[in-house]
Amino acid sequence: MVTRADYRIDERPTWCRGCGDYGILNALSRALVEQGIAPHETIVVTGIGCGSKLPQYMRVNGMHTLHGRPMPIAQGARLANHDMHVIVVHGDGDGYGEGLGHFAHGVRRNPRLTELVQNNKIYGLTKGQYSPTSAQGWRTSTSPRGSAEQKVEPLALAITQGATFVARGYPGKLDHLIWLIGEALNYPGYALIDILQPCVTFNPKRSYDYYNPRVYALEDESDYDPTDRTAAWLQAQAWGERIPIGIFYRVDPEPSLETYEPALEAGPLVKQPLKPLNTEQITTLLEPLR
Amino acid sequence: MNEHDLTLRIGGEAGMGLESSGAGFAKALMRGGLWVFGVPDFRSRIRGGHNFFTLRAGPTPLYSIADPVHLLLALDKETIRRHLADVVPGGAIVYDQQLELEDELQREDVVYVPVPLTEMAREIGGAEVMRNTLALGVASGLLDFDLQHVETVIRENFSRKGEEVVDANLKLAQEGVRLSEPFKDDYSFRLRPAAEPPERILINGTQAFALGALAGGGRFVSGYPMTPGSPVLIWFAQHGADYGVVAKHVEDEIAAINMALGAAVMGARSLVPTSGGGFALMVEATGFAGIGEIPVVIYNAQRPGPATGLPTRTEQGDLLFMIHAAQGEFARMVLAPGSIEEAFHLGWHAFNAAERAQTPVMVLSDQFLADAFRSVEPSALNFDAVALDRGKLLTEAELDNLSEDYRRYKVTESGVSPRALPGHPNAVFVTESNEHDEYPRINEEMDNRVAQQSKRMRKVQTLREDVPAPTWYGPEESELTLICWGSTYGPAREAVDRLNTEAAGRANLLHFSGLEPFPPTAEAELNRAQLKIVVEGNYTGQLESLIRTHTGIEADSAIRRFDGRPFRPEYILAQLEEV
Ligand SMILES: Cc1ncc(C[n+]2csc(CCOP(=O)(O)OP(=O)(O)O)c2C)c(N)n1
Ligand code: SF4
Ligand SMILES: [Mg+2]
Numbered sequence: 001m002v003t004r005a006d007y008r009i010d011e012r013p014t015w016c017r018g019c020g021d022y023g024i025l026n027a028l029s030r031a032l033v034e035q036g037i038a039p040h041e042t043i044v045v046t047g048i049g050c051g052s053k054l055p056q057y058m059r060v061n062g063m064h065t066l067h068g069r070p071m072p073i074a075q076g077a078r079l080a081n082h083d084m085h086v087i088v089v090h091g092d093g094d095g096y097g098e099g100l101g102h103f104a105h106g107v108r109r110n111p112r113l114t115e116l117v118q119n120n121k122i123y124g125l126t127k128g129q130y131s132p133t134s135a136q137g138w139r140t141s142t143s144p145r146g147s148a149e150q151k152v153e154p155l156a157l158a159i160t161q162g163a164t165f166v167a168r169g170y171p172g173k174l175d176h177l178i179w180l181i182g183e184a185l186n187y188p189g190y191a192l193i194d195i196l197q198p199c200v201t202f203n204p205k206r207s208y209d210y211y212n213p214r215v216y217a218l219e220d221e222s223d224y225d226p227t228d229r230t231a232a233w234l235q236a237q238a239w240g241e242r243i244p245i246g247i248f249y250r251v252d253p254e255p256s257l258e259t260y261e262p263a264l265e266a267g268p269l270v271k272q273p274l275k276p277l278n279t280e281q282i283t284t285l286l287e288p289l290r
Numbered sequence: 291m292n293e294h295d296l297t298l299r300i301g302g303e304a305g306m307g308l309e310s311s312g313a314g315f316a317k318a319l320m321r322g323g324l325w326v327f328g329v330p331d332f333r334s335r336i337r338g339g340h341n342f343f344t345l346r347a348g349p350t351p352l353y354s355i356a357d358p359v360h361l362l363l364a365l366d367k368e369t370i371r372r373h374l375a376d377v378v379p380g381g382a383i384v385y386d387q388q389l390e391l392e393d394e395l396q397r398e399d400v401v402y403v404p405v406p407l408t409e410m411a412r413e414i415g416g417a418e419v420m421r422n423t424l425a426l427g428v429a430s431g432l433l434d435f436d437l438q439h440v441e442t443v444i445r446e447n448f449s450r451k452g453e454e455v456v457d458a459n460l461k462l463a464q465e466g467v468r469l470s471e472p473f474k475d476d477y478s479f480r481l482r483p484a485a486e487p488p489e490r491i492l493i494n495g496t497q498a499f500a501l502g503a504l505a506g507g508g509r510f511v512s513g514y515p516m517t518p519g520s521p522v523l524i525w526f527a528q529h530g531a532d533y534g535v536v537a538k539h540v541e542d543e544i545a546a547i548n549m550a551l552g553a554a555v556m557g558a559r560s561l562v563p564t565s566g567g568g569f570a571l572m573v574e575a576t577g578f579a580g581i582g583e584i585p586v587v588i589y590n591a592q593r594p595g596p597a598t599g600l601p602t603r604t605e606q607g608d609l610l611f612m613i614h615a616a617q618g619e620f621a622r623m624v625l626a627p628g629s630i631e632e633a634f635h636l637g638w639h640a641f642n643a644a645e646r647a648q649t650p651v652m653v654l655s656d657q658f659l660a661d662a663f664r665s666v667e668p669s670a671l672n673f674d675a676v677a678l679d680r681g682k683l684l685t686e687a688e689l690d691n692l693s694e695d696y697r698r699y700k701v702t703e704s705g706v707s708p709r710a711l712p713g714h715p716n717a718v719f720v721t722e723s724n725e726h727d728e729y730p731r732i733n734e735e736m737d738n739r740v741a742q743q744s745k746r747m748r749k750v751q752t753l754r755e756d757v758p759a760p761t762w763y764g765p766e767e768s769e770l771t772l773i774c775w776g777s778t779y780g781p782a783r784e785a786v787d788r789l790n791t792e793a794a795g796r797a798n799l800l801h802f803s804g805l806e807p808f809p810p811t812a813e814a815e816l817n818r819a820q821l822k823i824v825v826e827g828n829y830t831g832q833l834e835s836l837i838r839t840h841t842g843i844e845a846d847s848a849i850r851r852f853d854g855r856p857f858r859p860e861y862i863l864a865q866l867e868e869v
Contacts, residue, residue, distance in 0.1 A: 011731060038715065039715075039718045040712070040713060040714055040715040040717075040718050041713075043556075043712050045552065048723070053732070055720045056720065056731065056732055059718055060718060060720075061712040061713075061718050061719060061720070062719075062720035062721070063552070063555060063582075063720065063721040064720055064721070064722050064723055064724060064732075065548070065551075065578060065582075065721075065723050066548070066574055066575060066578050066723060069544065069548045069575065069578075071545075072540065072544070072545040072546075072548040072549040072552065073548045073549065073551055073552035074552060075549055075552065076510065076512065076548065076549035076550060076551065076552025076553035076554075076556075076560070077552035077553065077555065077556050077712075078552075079510065079536050079538075079549070079552075079553060080509075080510055080536075080552065080553035080554075080556035080557065080558040080560075081556040081557070081711075081712070081713065083713070084556070084712065084713060101541055101542065101545075102541065102544075102545055102548075105540070105541035105545070261531070261536050262531040263509075263530070263531050263534045263535055263536050264536065266534065269509050269510065269534070269536060269553070269556075269558045270509075270556050270557035270558050270711060270713075272509075272534050274507040274509075274559070274678055274680070275507075275678070276505065276673070276676050276678065277504070277505050277533070277673060277676075281533065282673050285501060285504075285529070286491055286668060286671075289491035289492055289493050289497065290321075290489065290490075290491055290492075
């Protein structure tokens with residue numbers, strides 16, 4: 001049996017007190033335990049940012065990689081070993097700024113990954129510059145007159161790019177977030193959970209005081225149909241006095257990326273024995289050159 | 291008589307099908323028992339502009355193309371204009387009789403063979419492109435090269451398109467032979483097939499490297515098309531699945547290398563084929579492979595830069611870039627095959643070296659080596675020598691019996707740490723891009739930094755054991771030594787042969803296929819050379835400066851080329867005259 005102790009490590013996070021990343025760490029390990037996934041059966045691929053240090057703070061396989069690049073790294077990991085649960089975790093600057101191209105393209109491939117975005121609408125680790133999800137006009141050290149750009153709408157973008165599991169979570173609603181992550185881990189395709197992550201230090205205007213009164217779960221709305229793609233696309237951009245969390249869009253997935261690779265029919269790439277080519281294979285390979 | 295090698299050049303516009311015709315004829319010549327060497331010379335465009343294909347064939351093995359042309363097949367007037375000066379006295383030009391040649395395109399000492407190329411191709415084949423076949427028929431006739439091998443190739447190449455197309459092409463080839471008859475008395479060069487030709491293969495550097503990489507257990511290939519690196523990606527996309535390979539064309543080069551790193555950490559032997567501009571985008575991830583200790587093979591087929599440069603041409607301008615790419619310092623290997631044999635060998639060796647040292651290994655090719663094809667004995671691809679050495683990879687049993695907490699970045703004497711693949715309950719670990727301790731926890735302490743950085747750099751010693759030593763060609767005691775790296779080997783080798791035919795013991799060749807770490811034997815070998823002349827395809831003399839940096843040895847002179855064209859023996863010999 002997998003227990004919480006399996007994921008525990010003797011390492012204190014370097015996050016600020018009150019940071020939303022604690023809740024995400026907590027929710028992730030609890031969801032993994034609930035789903036009965038052991039630390040060696042999963043790998044958490046992160047980028048660079050405050051939240052991306054997460055694999056340091058739980059006992060789990062991980063790759064703490066480069067700013068903006070965890071998405072392709074995770075896809076490579078999954079293609080090489082599809083026996084493993086591959087989870088991608090990174091910030092909004094990482095995934096929607098430096099890595100936006102990888103995000104938009106990765107979604108199109110429907111790799112079987114769970115992607116968790118610590119979206120604090122700010123660059124935390126570099127101390128408070130506006131991010132791709134900051135509202136237009138946001139004032140920070142690099143946008144002293146207010147930012148010029150409209151914000152990226154990650155959930156709507158994911159739906160546009162063909163994602164079939166698109167959700168938003170909030171660590172202030174921990175049980176809901178644990179449930180969401182569990183759903184994503186069980187989903188046989190690409191699943192995105194964008195998480196409203198309070199950064200108490202550099203983005204206090206988007207902290208618990210802001211979110212708590214506004215956030216509501218779509219699951220509690222009796223008339224919300226998460227299989228309606230157009231409604232989901234619109235709902236994904238709703239923001240204001242009421243901020244929805246939950247599953248915006250979920251339908252049965254298309255075949256995932258791995259199913260397009262004939263080489264994987266025989267099992268995970270890394271479990272297939274590495275051996276020299278045999279005589280027959282060599283003959284076949286040389287035939288067109290003769 | 292086939293005493294000498296001959297050069298045949300077919301020229302025209304892009305879109306005229308020169309490459310497939312050239313390759314088809316090369317194959318026919320090879321099957322007729324001749325040694326061949328062929329190089330496409332193409333512009334970066336799909337239609338129009340002058341393109342040509344040079345094919346050299348002869349009774350002895352060839353390592354380069356040569357300048358003098360014995361038979362020019364001109365599909366347009368531009369071909370005659372550009373290549374007339376290269377045609378040897380007594381050589382011939384086959385062209386369309388519709389063309390009116392001005393005085394400046396006429397030479398007394400050349401045989402002109404006007405034939406109804408377009409007219410007949412339309413009449414018999416119903417398509418202008420078929421004039422290539424007619425021209426090759428004329429060439430076969432002039433050279434006395436029995437049509438049977440050409441016919442077999444036509445059947446193989448056109449069978450997909452149906453019986454009618456095959457027949458039309460056969461007919462055109464035969465017509466070509468007939469049309470050549472009146473000119474044969476004036477033209478004395480011959481390429482007669484052997485009665486019992488030996489089995490050989492026709493292969494370019496791309497194919498040789500790809501076969502080597504496949505034989506070496508390459509299982510994951512990710513890339514983004516960029517000439518002249520993409521042919522390796524395409525090769526794996528087409529053949530890989532049959533051999534258990536995942537090959538992906540992804541959104542950009544940054545994704546390509548990062549995907550490969552993800553796959554490599556999980557345990558797949560991973561390869562990223564690209565060209566210099568693509569590698570420029572991969573630089574940061576290369577550093578991640580350095581500090582994360584991830585084995586990966588990066589293949590860069592160079593083209594002249596910077597930026598877009600000359601997309602379809604050749605240069606050796608990326609050597610120092612590859613050696614120094616990425617911020618910070620880490621151990622890496624840079625290899626540069628000079629021949630088909632070496633491209634195959636380094637294709638599999640690179641994976642072993644990468645896994646033994648758990649760090650990136652780079653293979654530098656270039657457009658010339660990638661695209662030029664040569665006939666070789668099948669044994670040139672030495673499949674028997676292929677060994678799969680995964681270095682300090684922990685086995686399942688070793689992991690089962692692990693008595694202590696697994697330390698991915700354990701400090702060892704060699705700097706190489708026992709490596710687990712994610713998935714075993716006894717080895718749960720993180721691949722870390724921040725500086726870290728052994729477990730790894732992120733760690734910024736001075737002692738730890740020194741311990742980890744020193745450990746990683748000690749792996750240079752393992753790489754030194756695996757880096758190929760420079761090799762000699764030619765007589766031991768020679769007046770002068772040509773020193774080269776990578777694809778310059780072939781043309782330099784022929785230059786050496788020619789010098790020694792003129793006077794025995796004039797020249798030999800020292801060739802580097804391993805450049806980083808700089809091979810430990812290099813200094814001793816260089817000291818055995820008398821007059822040292824470094825021949826390389828760049829402006830600044832990158833090998834020359836490496837030699838100076840690592841050994842303090844000053845070359846006596848240099849021959850360089852950076853006009854985008856491959857070296858040829860004639861070019862080297864002419865430059866030698868000057869130095
Ligand atoms: C290529 C590159 N550019 C810039 C940085 C510096 N950098 C580190 S974290 C970061 C932004 C972090 O913001 P986000 O991804 O939102 O993560 P957060 O810290 O907010 O969790 C930047 C710009 C880097 N490490 N690498
Ligand atoms: S700076 Fe913000 S995101 Fe970073 S640890 Fe502190 S609260 Fe969390
Ligand atoms: Mg952020």
